[in-house]
Amino acid sequence: MSLMSMTRHRPLAQCYAFDVIGNITYSERFGVLDAGEDTHGILAALDHTLLYGTMVGLYAKFHPLIYRLAQYIPGSGASARGFLMNLVRARMQKRSKERTEKPKVSDAEQRGTDKPQDFVDKISEASEKNPQNVTPYHVFMMGFGNVVAGSDTTGTSLSAVLFYLTSSPRCLQALRAEIENCQDDSGNKPPTFEHLQKLPYLQAVIKESLCMHPATGLQMWRTVPKGGAEIQGVFFPENSVVGLNSWTAHYDEKVFDKPHEFRPERWLPNVGYSAERLKAMESYYIPVSTWSPVLNSSRFCLILIVGMGSRTCIGRHISTLEMIKLIPQMEFDFELQETSSSMRARNHWFVKPDNLKMRVRLRSHT
Incomplete structure (x- = not known):
């Protein structure tokens, strides 16, 4: 199964996300997932x-x-x-x-x-x-x-989750155990979204994947308002254009311990981090953001320039729902196996994985 490809056969992760958005927007899928390629x-x-x-x-x-x-x-x-x-x-x-x-x-x-x-x-x-x-x-x-x-951000994020999971057998096994031990009040497996969103390790896996591979790869620009702004000790005159790259924030070793290692446990309760470090991690976590014309005040913490509060992605809940539903379903229906040892990507505003492939085998539920 190809998750990302630049050929006519398109990334299945994006095909899935694109058909979902078509369905909830027009009550009709575009049909690219059924074909597994960019039919139109x-x-x-x-x-x-x-x-x-x-x-x-x-x-x-x-x-x-x-x-x-x-x-x-x-x-x-x-x-x-x-x-x-x-x-x-x-x-x-x-x-x-x-x-x-x-x-x-x-x-x-x-x-x-x-x-x-x-x-x-x-x-x-x-x-x-x-x-x-x-x-x-x-x-x-x-x-x-x-x-x-x-579709782009969800497809990119979903591909990142599956890549890091299949590249880390320990994490994949931990997630598999959590999913297999979970069922809703009716005994459904995989359970409903209401129950899935309460699984701590699943949430941690998604969060860590988006931390290591945020969908946006360019700066989120803001215009300094009238009177100028002091940002982390540096004064910027009004109308200055400032910005921060999500990848720079996520790979700051002063905030994230060993940021190049896939460690979902860092987001779990009782991980042993101080309250200050946990607060900093949450503040620096800006995986998907939107544009904004101005800063909100003359004194503003740099990290809040990007994707926080009213500036966060308005579609993030739909994207999160898609991932929370699909990942356990895939784990329930298939055995996920790694085939790509590394991830190449293209940064055209969104950092889209390129030619990322993985092998799956249908599970037997007898």
């Missing part, structure tokens, strides 16, 4: 768009000119963005037609059905109730944003 060129378009955004984003003032020219060049990031926008328009039009044709039901009736509302339903209802604040543009950008941002 969607994931390739995402790669090109990400590369374009990474490079042009460094010189944003040139973006309007570059985009007007590059959108007509096949295979460019600009043309890939146009391809994705057309794809989203088609999906949104299809969902709009379905919403128009289906009988109107109240929110209470909708919640009483077996089928949950998708993103399009929710934001379309908000637009119908308050069209001035939730415009058609907002509806479209929600559908577009989910497609663009909904």
Whole structure:
């Protein structure tokens, strides 16, 4: 099973994440996981768009000119963005037609059905109730944003978890024992998400994997507000641009003991660390973040510039849910075996593993 590949056969971890986001956004999967490949060129378009955004984003003032020219060049990031926008328009039009044709039901009736509302339903209802604040543009950008941002980080993070697990037999065995000894009140195995999210070692494995391989690989830039800001003893004038790389924070040996070793136990209770070190570890843990135009105050701790509080990734709960559900299911259904001894990666804003492979064998539950 290939987790990451640059061939037409796409990373199954990203295929899974992409179909999940398609389902919760449009109530319909894109079907890339079923095929195990990029059947419509969607994931390739995402790669090109990400590369374009990474490079042009460094010189944003040139973006309007570059985009007007590059959108007509096949295979460019600009043309890939146009391809994705057309794809989203088609999906949104299809969902709009379905919403128009289906009988109107109240929110209470909708919640009483077996089928949950998708993103399009929710934001379309908000637009119908308050069209001035939730415009058609907002509806479209929600559908577009989910497609663009909904699979890369989860696929990358999931691949990191599986790589570090299969590279550490001790940790894999500890997780396997925790999962096998866990069942919900009905005796289901693997248990429900409600029970899985309470497994301490599973949570520690995910956290440690994202600490060693955060999905974002470039600085999270912030603009210093009026009056300037003092950051860890250094004064920066207003309008200065400052940023911190997640990898730099996670591999700081003053904060993380032996940061290059995969040690999920560091996140478990009663590990023996002082309260100060545990607090520092939590503060420096910034695996997935979002952009922000300004700092929030004139005096601000550097670590809080990135991905903390209101600046954290708004989709992190969906990504966490996907990983918590899939990893125990894979361990329950398959025997995971290492084939990749090292992980190569490409840093195009997201640090995506490249050509990461692993071998699995179907378990027998007789």
